[in-house]
Amino acid sequence: MASIELRNIEKSFGTNKVINKFDIKINDGEFIVLVGPSGCGKSTLLRMISGLESVDIGEIYLDNKLINNLIPSKREIAMVFQSYALYPHMNVFENMAFGLKMEKIPKNEISQKVNSAAATLQIKDLLERKPKQLSGGQRQRVAIGRAITRSPKVFLFDEPLSNLDAALRSEMRVEISKLHKKLNSNIIYVTHDQVEAMTLADRIVVLNKGNIEQYGTPNEIYSDPNNIFVAEFIGSPKMNIIKINKEHVVNSHTLYLFNNKITFENLEFKDEMYMGIRPEDIILNSDNKIQFEVKIDLVENLGFEKIIYSNVSNNQIIIKSSENINNNSLKVSFSKDKVLFFDKDKNRIR
Secondary structure (H helix, E strand, O other), X not given: OOOEEEEEEEEEEOOXXXXXEEEEEEOOOOEEEEXXXXXXXXXXXXXXXXXXXXXXXEEEEEOOEEOOOOOHHHOOEEEEXXXXXXXXXXXXXXXXXXXXXXXXXXXXXXXXXXXXXHHHOOOHHHXXXXXXXXXXXXXXXXXXXXXXOOOOOEEXXXXXXXXXXXXXXXXXXXXXXXXXXXXOXXXXXXXXXXXXXXXXXXXEEEEEOOEEEEEEOHHHHHHOOOEHHHHHHOOOOOOEEEEEOHHHEEEOOEEEEOOEXXXXXXXOOOOOEEEXXXXXXXXXXXXXXEEEEEXXXXXXXXXXXXXXXXXXXXXXXXXXXXXXXXXXXXEEEEOHHHOEEEOOOXXXXX
16 A cells, blocks of 8 residues: 655646646555546646656656656556557467566566456456457456456546446456455546446546646545536536526525525625525425426436436526436426535535
8 A cells, every 4th residue: 555645737738737736645554546527637647647747847756766767667556558559469468477577576476466466357268369369358357457467456437438338347346346356456547437436436537638626535626616617526426506696586595487486585685696406306296385397308318327418497407316217398396405515616605
């Protein structure tokens, strides 16, 4: 296990600043997920931690030791790439052993490490195969096994499941979670998939344009988002956001919305605010006080779950429900306890 600290990290490519004052501390054994849209700086951060990319400003510490100027092989860090990066002319054993051979590790120790990693990942029967004879999931296990053989203090995963189909992604998420518990090691994991972030992470870093929007546990990020960006990015389907204008404000504490007067005693309403409600918090056929009718545009039938795209008062409202939908309109409701509010700059105020 190891502690990792990134202090005021900045990185630019020409005039384009991709990381801005990134500052976090990662505790021993934590599974940290960096999540955000494409181009937000996730992979660049991993590459700086691994030593594949230089740091413009700031410091990276591993167990309180500054590692900015160490070459990648001296950092005690192993990286698993999106593309697997396996040598096609080598079999699985040789791919997993390659890094150890470069470090001139004795043959018997290499064999022990490779076989141990293969057993952990349940790929011992694949050691003689070439990469072209493996499925995507098997190749990913080999790439992870190659990292395990080096006994690193920190594992870096750069979108490792993005090339797999949905069913295999789900299976590999479970395997990576089991691996983390078994190895009790630090993992820093990059993804744009918020489902992976929510299911794997001890803590999540939500990135946007090189800035940290929020850093916390999955439950904190989901239930208590700092702003609309986080509220919409985490959660599937994304949170419904409704703009509050002058015509919605009855008085400083009351809104008129969806034919309902809604009073919030501890909030002062102003022009240009936003209200958020998650799709799963909008209930069909309930006795909640805030009731209204929506016109259905589309129902995505996912089996147990139905994702309902609807419209009311020129607002698109997404609803998640387990009930069968047979009508063109629905009566729905939500509790005001589930409502979040954001200011005109889209920052959370309640």
